[in-house]
Amino acid sequence: MQSFLSDIGLALLVALGMAWKTGWTLVLGFSISSILQAIVSTKSVSERLGKGTAKELAFATAAGAASSSCSYASAAIMRTLYKKGAALTNALAFLFASTNLVIELGIILFLLLGWQFMAAEWIGGILLIAIMSVVVKLTYPQKLAEKARQHEETEGGHQHSAEPLSGDTWRQRLKDPEAPVRISQNFLMEWSMLWKDLMIGFLIGGFLSVFIPDSFWQAIFFSNTSEWIKLPLNAIIGPLIAIVTFVCSIGNVPLAAVLFASGASFGGVLSFIYADLIILPLLDAYRRYFGWKMAAYIGAVLFATMVIAGIVMDVIFTTLGLVPSEAPDIQRELTSFAVDYTFWLNLIFALPAGWMVWTGIHNKSQHHHHG
Template sequence: MQTFLSDIGQALLMAFGMAWKTGWTLVLGFSISAVLQALVSADSISARLGKGTAKEIAFASAAGAASSSCSYASAAIMRTLFKKGAALVTSLAFLFASTNLVIELGIILLLILGWQFMAAEWIGGLVLIAIMSLVVKLTYPKKIAEEARTHEEEGGGHQHHSMPLEGDTWRDRLKDPAAPGRIAQNFVMEWSMLWKDLLAGFLIGGILSVFVPDAVWQALFLVDAPAWLRVPLNAVIGPIIAIFTFVCSIGNVPLAAVLFSSGASFGGVLAFLYADLIILPLLDAYRRYFGWKLAAYIGGVLFVTMVISGIIMELLFSALSLIPEEAPDIQRDLTQFSLDYTFWLNLVFAVPAAWLFWKALKGGGHQGDHEHAGHHDHDHGAHG
């Protein structure tokens, strides 16, 4: 019993270490997202994404990279874009970019797994979009897609509201007296959408790092198998594990670190990171948004794309000798605390975070806040 309680304590310390290591990066990323949501509306974006051309795919990718990194919010925006006339391929490009090309995810990967994973995540995000675009172009189910645009959603179909400001240009919107309050409200919305996923990711990562022996992971990821077998199978196993972890794009980084330090291949870990878009609650959300036919198509396209991208990135980084030779000692790295740069950055970024929360509590715009919260609660019903 004493050993069990000690292990529980170690797992909780690991979870806290993960949260401590990434705290300031979340404030930075959510602040950037809050500003961009206040300056850009989904309507203005969807009007430019209806044909699915290469230029539109690039625009959608850029817009996604500048958008929210929460998988649930990204899926909701993707649904809005598609139902307002955007092509499926550009809608999915936005979805991939908004969860794989965002700055805070890259910084967290840099801090926990190293620059190679940060680079591979961003480069792989572009590879994902390119492969997805090709797959959709070759297999586009036109009839099913058009039916999905008018699909009557279950639960009333709450829409995602990022509450953009009024004004002809972004400079005009930024000068709006309501700008600070609106940005603060968007910032708080980001936290309200993501805190459960982050908490789950930290706890799952901490528990698995302590309670699952390395031998189990090594057997699952075929550590002793030849590369020609291990690389593709790891790329398949990674997304399958992600489907059942219920953790979003930032929350799954700690678990990715555990998997890599326990024997998963570089490409398998990347495929796991990409697969936050096909966790079970989101697959169910796609079904409610579009009907089961298009949901099945989207899930299949995403899975195939993630597996192929994981293999490509493994081969590319291996050819360039950029795969880390040694996995991080995740338990050691995340359970040692000192007055280092993480301490000071967390202290510095706590100030604007506190101000934004305070500003949101005393600000206006409650209608948009309630609408957004309604959507979030609806989408998280299966997530818990």
């Protein structure tokens, strides 16, 4: 009994470690989404990202890489971009880039899994966007996509005001006296929609890392089979496991380390990491944002893209002899707290987060539309 209680304590500590590692990125991502919703006009987004050209795709990728967001926050930004006129390929490119090409994710991969995974994540992020753009262009459902763009979100607690802030440019709209209140209300709504999903995800990740033995993962990932069979199966199994583990962007790296240490292939672990965008809470968020048919389409496109990218990256790194041979002690990494960059970033970002929550609650009665 004492051992069981000790394991529960360890699982909770691992979950807390996941939340601690991702805290500041969530604040940053939700803040970017809130600002975009308040100041970006439909016309400007349509002109910059509305055609789906290669130049626009590159711009969306660069913007996503600069956003440093967790997958939940990135999905919120993607929804904002798409509903304000961005082409689907550009919106999804932003989504991939903001969860696979960001600096903090690379740092955590380097610290927990080694430089090979960091390099594969960044190179694979570019590959994901290239594959996705081809898949979407070949399968694009025009009527469904336009209907999804107009889909009303009725389950998020309340709708954002459709009235734009005053000003012809984003700088002028940002100077509107109403801007801080609008941004804070948007920020509060994002948290109100997704905080339960985040909490469940961290708890599942923590308990899986403690209570599931290595032998189980070895069986799931066919560790003792031929590499030619293991390669495609692991790339498919990785995203399937990610779907039901609920753990978002940076938060799924610790579990990825557990999987790699337990016998999952390099490509299978990569496809698992890529698949933070199709976990069940996010698929449900896509449903709320766009309707269930469009959510199913987006989920299918993302899944196919992740599987293909995982296989390709595994082949490349195996051919070059770059697949790491040892895995780290992930539980020790997540249960060791220190005054490091994560501590200072969480401390810094807690200040604007607290201010926006307080402002949003204080001015809640001023919100224009309530569900």
